[in-house]
Amino acid sequence: DVQMTQSPSSLSASVGDRVTITCRASQGINNHLAWFQQKPGKAPNSLIYAVSSLQSGVPSKFSGSGSGTDFTLTISSLQPEDFATYYCQQYNDYPLTFGGGTKVEIK
Amino acid sequence: EVQLVESGGGLVKPGESLRLSCAASGFTFTNACMTWFRQAPGKGLEWVGRIRSKTDGGAIDYAAPVKGRFTISRDDSINMLNLQVNSLETEDTAVYYCTTERRDSSSYFRVDYWGQGTLITVSS
Numbered sequence: 001d002v003q004m005t006q007s008p009s010s011l012s013a014s015v016g017d018r019v020t021i022t023c024r025a026s027q028g029i030n031n032h033l034a035w036f037q038q039k040p041g042k043a044p045n046s047l048i049y050a051v052s053s054l055q056s057g058v059p060s061k062f063s064g065s066g067s068g069t070d071f072t073l074t075i076s077s078l079q080p081e082d083f084a085t086y087y088c089q090q091y092n093d094y095p096l097t098f099g100g101g102t103k104v105e106i107k
Numbered sequence: 108e109v110q111l112v113e114s115g116g117g118l119v120k121p122g123e124s125l126r127l128s129c130a131a132s133g134f135t136f137t138n139a140c141m142t143w144f145r146q147a148p149g150k151g152l153e154w155v156g157r158i159r160s161k162t163d164g165g166a167i168d169y170a171a172p173v174k175g176r177f178t179i180s181r182d183d184s185i186n187m188l189n190l191q192v193n194s195l196e197t198e199d200t201a202v203y204y205c206t207t208e209r210r211d212s213s214s215y216f217r218v219d220y221w222g223q224g225t226l227i228t229v230s231s
Binding site: 030031032034036042043044045046049050053055087089091092094095096097098099100101 | 142151152153154157168170171204211212213215216217218219220221222223224
């Protein structure tokens, strides 16, 4: 199975901060990498697919980058509604696998 | 507007069965690849399995922990996705989400929309 490792597992940030989350795959995944946002008690929401393509309706403050095995999600200016847990996922190979999540909390 | 509404969750004892359903609307269900994920309380996301559309071959794939116990099916006549879960174990306690998938530019399926989830609790 492809192991997805996210870091950090949690972070504290202030409104307006630029935040970067890292995701590393245990092997190459051909840029088949997605990011999801999940707020407490809610279903996940799709943010980004194919490393950097924004899901319809997702604001441009979210961006993704990377290649090979190393990827990042950046939130350019953190807003109150962005405090949530973020997951990366590879969809290159079965089983589809997720990173452990990064909880973004208010400082 | 895409809507996915799961139902059928509940409290069951180890070894028992349940049938989850996901009612889909707002898109062409017949052509859609559909996937189940789950999330144990306080834990991360886990892939359960996927069913392709009939036009895409209809293949069904399962995660190792559920293979042989869970069965994914679809009824395109009523836009319904199903997950039959048998021989439930305490480790199957989770919120179960159905999702739609669509092909990205390289024709790989990626998750598009999520349902709100339905909770299965397995406890004696």
